[in-house]
Amino acid sequence: MSAPVDSESKWAWRLTRLVTLCVYIFMFAPIIATIVLSFNASMFGGFPMTGFSLRWYGKLLENEQVVAAFKTSLWIAVVTAIVTTFIGVLTSLALVRFDFRGKEMLGTLVILPALVPETILGVGLLILIKAIDQPRTLPILVLGHILLALPYVVLIAQARMVGVRRIYEEAAMSMGASRLDAFREITLPLLIPAVAAGALLAFTISFDNTSASLFWRPAGGETMPTQSLSMLKTSISPEVNALGTVMIVMTVGIPLMGGLLAQGLARLKRSKPREDAK
Amino acid sequence: MVSRPADIRPTRGWRLYDPRLAWLLVAPAALLLVCFLILPILVMAVYTFFTFITAGVEESTLTLANWHEFVTDSYYHGFLLKTLRVGAVTALICGVIGYFPAYFIWSTAFRHKWLLLLLLIVPFWISFTIRTFSWIHILGEQGLINVALLRLGLIDQPLQMLYTEGAVIMGLIHFLLPYMILNIYVSLENIDRTLISAARSMGCTNAQAFREVTLPLSLPGLAAGLLLCFVLAAGSYVTPQLLGSGRDALFGNLIYDTIMGQLNWPMGATLSIVLFIVLGSVAALYTRYMGMSQIVKGLGG
Numbered sequence: 004m005s006a007p008v009d010s011e012s013k014w015a016w017r018l019t020r021l022v023t024l025c026v027y028i029f030m031f032a033p034i035i036a037t038i039v040l041s042f043n044a045s046m047f048g049g050f051p052m053t054g055f056s057l058r059w060y061g062k063l064l065e066n067e068q069v070v071a072a073f074k075t076s077l078w079i080a081v082v083t084a085i086v087t088t089f090i091g092v093l094t095s096l097a098l099v100r101f102d103f104r105g106k107e108m109l110g111t112l113v114i115l116p117a118l119v120p121e122t123i124l125g126v127g128l129l130i131l132i133k134a135i136d137q138p139r140t141l142p143i144l145v146l147g148h149i150l151l152a153l154p155y156v157v158l159i160a161q162a163r164m165v166g167v168r169r170i171y172e173e174a175a176m177s178m179g180a181s182r183l184d185a186f187r188e189i190t191l192p193l194l195i196p197a198v199a200a201g202a203l204l205a206f207t208i209s210f211d212n213t214s215a216s217l218f219w220r221p222a223g224g225e226t227m228p229t230q231s232l233s234m235l236k237t238s239i240s241p242e243v244n245a246l247g248t249v250m251i252v253m254t255v256g257i258p259l260m261g262g263l264l265a266q267g268l269a270r271l272k273r274s275k276p277r278e279d280a281k
Numbered sequence: 282m283v284s285r286p287a288d289i290r291p292t293r294g295w296r297l298y299d300p301r302l303a304w305l306l307v308a309p310a311a312l313l314l315v316c317f318l319i320l321p322i323l324v325m326a327v328y329t330f331f332t333f334i335t336a337g338v339e340e341s342t343l344t345l346a347n348w349h350e351f352v353t354d355s356y357y358h359g360f361l362l363k364t365l366r367v368g369a370v371t372a373l374i375c376g377v378i379g380y381f382p383a384y385f386i387w388s389t390a391f392r393h394k395w396l397l398l399l400l401l402i403v404p405f406w407i408s409f410t411i412r413t414f415s416w417i418h419i420l421g422e423q424g425l426i427n428v429a430l431l432r433l434g435l436i437d438q439p440l441q442m443l444y445t446e447g448a449v450i451m452g453l454i455h456f457l458l459p460y461m462i463l464n465i466y467v468s469l470e471n472i473d474r475t476l477i478s479a480a481r482s483m484g485c486t487n488a489q490a491f492r493e494v495t496l497p498l499s500l501p502g503l504a505a506g507l508l509l510c511f512v513l514a515a516g517s518y519v520t521p522q523l524l525g526s527g528r529d530a531l532f533g534n535l536i537y538d539t540i541m542g543q544l545n546w547p548m549g550a551t552l553s554i555v556l557f558i559v560l561g562s563v564a565a566l567y568t569r570y571m572g573m574s575q576i577v578k579g580l581g582g
Contacts, residue, residue: 019381026379030458034404037414051432094307094310098307101306109307126549207406211410214517214518231410235414254406
């Protein structure tokens with residue numbers, strides 16, 4: 004953008020910069036405060052800092068409920084990531100490559116779980132389970148998470164699939180490759196960035212999910228977010244800050260590392276599909 | 282469009298892009314959407330006509346009692362109006378504040394633009410509960426602001442900022458602002474920059490070019506952001522629970538209490554359907570004028 008010349012533009016650009024800076028501070032100040040306070044030696048979960056200590060992390064590790072919730076969440080998130088990526092890629096393959104009746108409707112339907120408030124999704128499924136007299140179980144919670152992550156995985160995979168030209172697959176098939184071979188050897192490798200991004204997103208969506216999980220969790224089963232929520236109801240202890248920090252490191256660190264890894268891989272074998280005709 | 286190569290023979294009677302194969306591919310997703318999205322909403326709609334007996338017990342005798350209660354009791358109307366107001370205020374503030382960073386990222390000459398965008402995506406990865414409760418460290422009695430002001434001697438009593446409606450709205454803005462910024466940014470990115478150069482070369486100042494070209498062309502993104510923020514804010518219930526007092530509860534809290542607390546399932550179903558219809562109408566109104574595509578871009582971007 005050319006440098007602003009008149010005074011009105013100059014003033015507006017300064018304002019834009021200032022607001023942008025404030026927005027970034029606003030976004031991260033509370034998170035940084037939580038991380039800093041998790042190392043506070045004080046018995047209380049707030050300011051001022053009285054000294055540096057790791058004892059709250061130690062306490063966290065001794066807390067059996069927290070460790071159990073952590074394992075549950077990790078397990079659920081891994082399964083959600085794998086299954087959602089699998090069915091999400093299949094769905095976007097059909098939506099991009101094929102023409103079939105109901106395609107438009109399915110395309111809209113598949114993003115609905117991202118738009119309908121979780122409260123409504125939560126209550127709906129809960130009532131359905133009650134109506135058919137089924138107990139709330141872990142598999143149902145996992146399927147619910149898959150539903151919530153599906154729109155994002157499909158959107159990411161679809162965007163990438165449009166960029167992979169179908170003549171590549173068709174060329175392979177015309178030379179005698181089976182459908183499955185063509186997909187495995189041609190389409191899938193070109194989709195890998197989207198597959199990885201989708202899987203990571205699905206993982207974090209599941210690992211973080213609070214609202215819907217509060218409705219769907221099996222009796223007595225806690226996930227990490229519901230566990231931290233119930234800890235928060237009693238008091239803001241430094242232990243909660245430590246828990247928060249662990250979760251931040253988990254959910255920010257893993258995708259970030261994944262992203263860097265993917266970039267490194269992409270740089271190793273540069274394969275840039277054209278963005279034009281399907 | 283590439284012409285279909287003629288030498289790919291149908292395998293075992295299946296054409297290359299056979300619709301039957303497409304249905305096989307989408308079957309798992311379609312099954313999931315039917316069982317976990319459509320069916321629950323339909324069953325919930327039926328449940329609104331069930332008779333509530335006592336906590337946790339209801340009969341399938343059909344009645345209009347729940348709807349009658351909702352329509353006549355001003356207690357519910359108050360909740361609904363407050364929820365819509367909080368949602369609208371949150372969306373508007375997000376729109377105003379969010380435009381600046383979106384515009385900045387779009388127009389800056391800074392080479393590491395991706396870093397600014399990444400920083401907006403990072404909050405999506407951080408647990409919503411953690412992000413929300415972390416405001417207690419800023420606004421609370423032992424929060425950053427109160428401790429700083431007390432130390433400086435500017436106040437001698439901690440200010441009551443937490444557990445107010447303002448705190449709830451701020452928590453919601455904190456949660457929704459990245460959605461808004463990314464939506465506006467995506468629609469700014471789609472603007473043909475030569476249009477702006479053209480306006481400039483015809484004698485527009487930067488500010489005029491912005492008003493006449495950039496702003497109108499970015500409105501679809503802004504509108505998509507407003508819709509998304511409104512719907513998500515109006516459907517929230519963890520934020521009011523953590524940052525608000527009892528009086529700041531929203532419709533989502535009402536639904537949660539009705540179902541998980543009072544175990545009044547038919548009424549809970551009724552309230553959920555009400556929220557679904559209200560938010561659905563807003564979304565339908567929006568898609569009538571704007572179409573779905575902008576929301577899809579915003580979510581995927």
